[in-house]
Amino acid sequence: MRREITGFSNPLLKEIRGLREKKFRKRAGLFLAEGLRIMTEAREAGFLPEMLFRVKDRPVHDLEVTLEAEVLANNGDVIETSADIMAKLSGKDNAQAVVGVYRDHGTALVDIDRSTAPIWLVAQSMRDPGNLGTMLRTGDAVGAGGLILIDDCTDPFSVESVRASMGAIFTQKVVQCRWEEFTAWLRAGEGQLVGTSLQTDTDYQAARYSAPCFILTGNEAQGLPDDYEAECDLRVKMPMRGKADSLNAAVATAVMAYEVLNQFRHA
Amino acid sequence: MRREITGFSNPLLKEIRGLREKKFRKRAGLFLAEGLRIMTEAREAGFLPEMLFRVKDRPVHDLEVTLEAEVLANNGDVIETSADIMAKLSGKDNAQAVVGVYRDHGTALVDIDRSTAPIWLVAQSMRDPGNLGTMLRTGDAVGAGGLILIDDCTDPFSVESVRASMGAIFTQKVVQCRWEEFTAWLRAGEGQLVGTSLQTDTDYQAARYSAPCFILTGNEAQGLPDDYEAECDLRVKMPMRGKADSLNAAVATAVMAYEVLNQFRHA
Structure with a gap:
């Protein structure tokens, strides 16, 4: 009306x-x-x-x-x-x-069909709504299926997150769940869990990714907990040529996601 | 005291x-x-x-x-x-x-020695302080020499930009100048100017980058003006597999910068 x-x-x-x-x-x-x-x-x-x-x-x-x-x-x-x-x-x-x-239109983990997309993004305790929205936007760009939010993430439906997503809040599936739920679901089917880490010598371009590839990004300040990193099938690192040893969380996710997409499209 | x-x-x-x-x-x-x-x-x-x-x-x-x-x-x-x-x-x-x-410690364009780094970031009318700080942080990570701010950019010394830079405001050179000054300086020496564009079929991985490589990123909403794009030595595009046709500006810069770094380190 x-x-x-x-x-x-x-x-x-x-x-x-x-x-x-x-x-x-x-x-x-x-x-x-x-x-x-x-x-x-x-x-x-x-x-x-x-x-x-x-x-x-x-x-x-x-x-x-x-x-x-x-x-x-x-x-x-x-x-x-x-x-x-x-x-x-x-x-x-x-x-x-x-x-x-x-x-609001959150999806339950059980309703996700992982075979519908080669890439899925997973964020753990992401606190910044701009980062979260930017990850959704990047997910859309690389053809990801959705964003799975683990533990205590900022609300994906906040005004700031929706704005940063530039509409991807509507095109990406959005799931919120606990780590134990996620790993149980993940291991009940096919899927490679990839985490970026400072505790590995594997260059992110030397690793070989396979679909469906789940790219896991940790909290902005703390990174991934050790036991979450241990659960990953691949731990990889990006080259760091500067004084600091880290990238913005949304940037790191995007650099990883484009490497995975590049391997898939050239395969 | x-x-x-x-x-x-x-x-x-x-x-x-x-x-x-x-x-x-x-x-x-x-x-x-x-x-x-x-x-x-x-x-x-x-x-x-x-x-x-x-x-x-x-x-x-x-x-x-x-x-x-x-x-x-x-x-x-x-x-x-x-x-x-x-x-x-x-x-x-x-x-x-x-x-x-x-x-504050801005640098004049004339005091930049472009041979000191293989990558330089260039931002045109970047309005978001978080994006600008994130570009500085990414610049540090890829071993860039600094960030050149063209036209009407947000202040790199704002609290928000400094915070998002995570310290890179101190490790990256920061220059503010007009487009005409920049292009005059650029063309007086070696340097490849690279812009991302929707008006090209050149995949960003098919192009061959050479140092010093200047990666140019346009305003968040408008992108690069046509005549700025025309000045670029290379116009490239990143694959876009989603509904939208763009990435966050700081994310796009990072994906480009890592491709350039990857080509240089594997050369």
Whole structure:
């Protein structure tokens, strides 16, 4: 239904603004994605928002017209607001002109079919939402099937993570589980678990990867726990020519993922 | 000199807190680096802070003892504060226990000796401080000589950029200049300019890179302007297997930089 919100005190606004906090997202089972670009990626991946907030009285892109028509046809709401109200909703001055409220769509490990993709990313206790979203975006680029989040990761449905994913939150499967669940599932089928490590002499280009390849990246500050590293089928290291001995976690994942993709595409 | 600040109203605190804003950094020629890890990287690279703020009455790491001794020997100040004052200085509750105030150390293009490193990173209108800091960190890892910032980039000496660099702000040369200055300097000597592009069929692994190789990355949203792309000696593309057609800018730079490093080390 198409309707309008004109008052700052409308209770729906408070509810939607609350979706910036994890506890309210969990309670509602909803999350926010901001901007036409990401919302178009979502639509193309088959996801429509339950509510679409839009600033009225401004030039409108064709893609937004299409999106709004589909939201309405799908029994969703298109809600017109002023730019001021949108700024309040977004908590920032330069708010996007459209914001979507989506049903969250995590996948259970048991519902993953590992044969559908040659690469899967696995993150352990990833704390930075920008890193997590960037890993989703990289996963999409290398043709990964999804991102499996182990232990105490930051919420993939946070506004920051969704933004950094540039829409890949809708195209990648997202699983959250404990390490024991993951390893039990992994070992019940085919799959090579690869971790980057400082405790190995195996160059990441000398190793031979096989599909489905699970690339495991540890927490930004601590890296992987020793027993997680021990579980890996391959421990590899990237060359480090500088003073420091590490890369940003999302960067390290991408460098590994492109090496695996390169081996597969040249095989 | 070792001294103590006990009052929240001390004018030095306001001055130091101001260094979180670019205009005050420019005016003072100073910037902040937070935490013992980054400050130790700085020390090892030959940079000592003019002032070191530390929270008193807590366990102290050996590296901090060494650092403080060197700051004092170098005629710098070691300033003791309470945790509350440090939180005010940092603008956050979980502040680091040590914060350094450093003289900023940008390099002029004319002072760069391109023969000192096989790889140089070049960023055009990079807007996100996390991306810029991550590029510095990646530059350190691949043995790059430095990062050349073209046009309207975010300030490399911001707190966010310094943090994301994990100390590489001290080990990489940092140059800021206009495109015309850069190209004039580049073409006055040896050097291959490489840009990633969607308008080419050349796979990034099929191209042959030569040192010194300058890897050019464009703005996060717009990518490279057409005439900048036209100036490149090589335009290459990375495989994209997903729905979207791009990577995070810092990730794309890293994937390119590792390909160049891999070709050089296997040559």
